[in-house]
Every structure is written in structure tokens, then in C-alpha cells.
Amino acid sequence: QKEVEQDPGPLSVPEGAIVSLNCTYSNSAFQYFMWYRQYSRKGPELLMYTYSSGNKEDGRFTAQVDKSSKYISLFIRDSQPSDSATYLCAMTSFTGGGNKLTFGTGTQLKVEL
Amino acid sequence: GAVVSQHPSRVICKSGTSVKIECRSLDFQATTMFWYRQFPKQSLMLMATSNEGSKATYEQGVEKDKFLINHASLTLSTLTVTSAHPEDSSFYICSAATGGLNEKLFFGSGTQLSVL
Numbered sequence: 166q167k168e169v170e171q172d173p174g175p176l177s178v179p180e181g182a183i184v185s186l187n188c189t190y191s192n193s194a195f196q197y198f199m200w201y202r203q204y205s206r207k208g209p210e211l212l213m214y215t216y217s218s219g220n221k222e223d224g225r226f227t228a229q230v231d232k233s234s235k236y237i238s239l240f241i242r243d244s245q246p247s248d249s250a251t252y253l254c255a256m257t258s259f260t261g262g263g264n265k266l267t268f269g270t271g272t273q274l275k276v277e278l
Numbered sequence: 279g280a281v282v283s284q285h286p287s288r289v290i291c292k293s294g295t296s297v298k299i300e301c302r303s304l305d306f307q308a309t310t311m312f313w314y315r316q317f318p319k320q321s322l323m324l325m326a327t328s329n330e331g332s333k334a335t336y337e338q339g340v341e342k343d344k345f346l347i348n349h350a351s352l353t354l355s356t357l358t359v360t361s362a363h364p365e366d367s368s369f370y371i372c373s374a375a376t377g378g379l380n381e382k383l384f385f386g387s388g389t390q391l392s393v394l
Contacts, residue, residue, distance in 0.1 A: 173319075197380075199382075199383075201385075206369065206388065206390060207387055207388060208282075208284065208371050208373075208385035208386050208387045208388045209322070209371070209385045210385070211382060211383070211384060211385075214380070214382055216380070253321065253322070255383075264375075264381070265312060265324060265327060266383060268321050268322050269321065270320070270321045271321050273319075
């Protein structure tokens, strides 16, 4: 079993839809959670960074963490064609000292006109 | 967010030659940098962890003599693919850690290596 599970998709939605992206994990030591967006042949871009359980909102993006269920989500409101990319969840057990992240496989999202 | 610059973005080389890829943190000092490899439609595969002033730590299965990593300063790490072969063709990405509490990891834009 992988430490982090993420549905690879592809996920296709119409413009304006609410998108829900999810990851589950098995390591209860994970405390810090991130979502990255990666366009084709580009480096990942940090979208959201969360620590505690609950919701964190930034513009059209909301990150949700449920540590009791070992489940994290990223919601995208009013999705746009420019949101079409691969979304990677990542997590780590501690920060400082350059602790390496464990990544999900990424979910490919396509927002259609 | 912080900026990590990676060069070159694309390189084509002949089999047997060596290729150097640079990764720079532009607006912060990065004690730790990471090098990844990514195949099409797959996630990032960590190759090695690079700490300033010390030897890199390689992941299992990664040949340290083939993928030379140097982290000579707090803002620069380099990856040299020595005696490259077609099977080394891939997308290589570096990242730099900001350090401290709530440490974040920022990525370079990646280097597409094609070995002929």
C-alpha cells in the first residue's frame, strides 16, 4: 500500500464547476499538507499549505484536512480552463531541516469551455 | 512565493556526454535542496537530497557516480548527469526548502533532458 493515495484521473469538468480533489494517507505521523499545481513540462507550484485539521481558503481554492480520517481535499470554485493541470498532494511529518515530502501520484484535471 | 530558478530548461545532448543542471534559490537561502526525476504522466521521483557543504544523500537505486550533486552555497545546487545515455532522458526538477518552522518547498521550472 502506498503511503499516499491519489486518483490519477483524468477528471474533466465544465467551466464554472466546483472541483474536488482528494488524497488519503496511511502514515499518522504526517502533520503538514500541501497542494501543488503542475502544468505540463513545468515545475510544481505551491498552491496551499496547511497544518491543522479544518479548512483553509485562498481565493477560489479551499484546502481541507481531516486528520482523524487521514483524508485531505482541495476544492476549486468557479473552475476555469486555466486551472487545467495536474494537482499533486504532498505531506510530511515535520518541517525545518529540509524534510522530504511524500507526494501523491497527481490528478490530471481538465476544465472544458 | 519564493523563487527557484533552474537552468537550462531544455537540453539535447549526444550519448556519452555530461550535462550540468543548475538550481538557484533567488530570494532565500536554502540549506537543503532536492532533485527529482519525472516520467510522463507520473509523479515526482526523489533522486537525492542535497545539503549545503556536505555530500548528497541518494535514494535507493539512484547511482551517485552517474548523478553528481554539488551544493556549494546556500543558493546553488547542481546536478551533473555523467556519460548520459538515452535511458537518462527525462524531466529533472529541483526544489529548495525555506527552512525553519512551517518550512515550504519551492520548485524550479524543470529541465527536459533528451539524450540522442
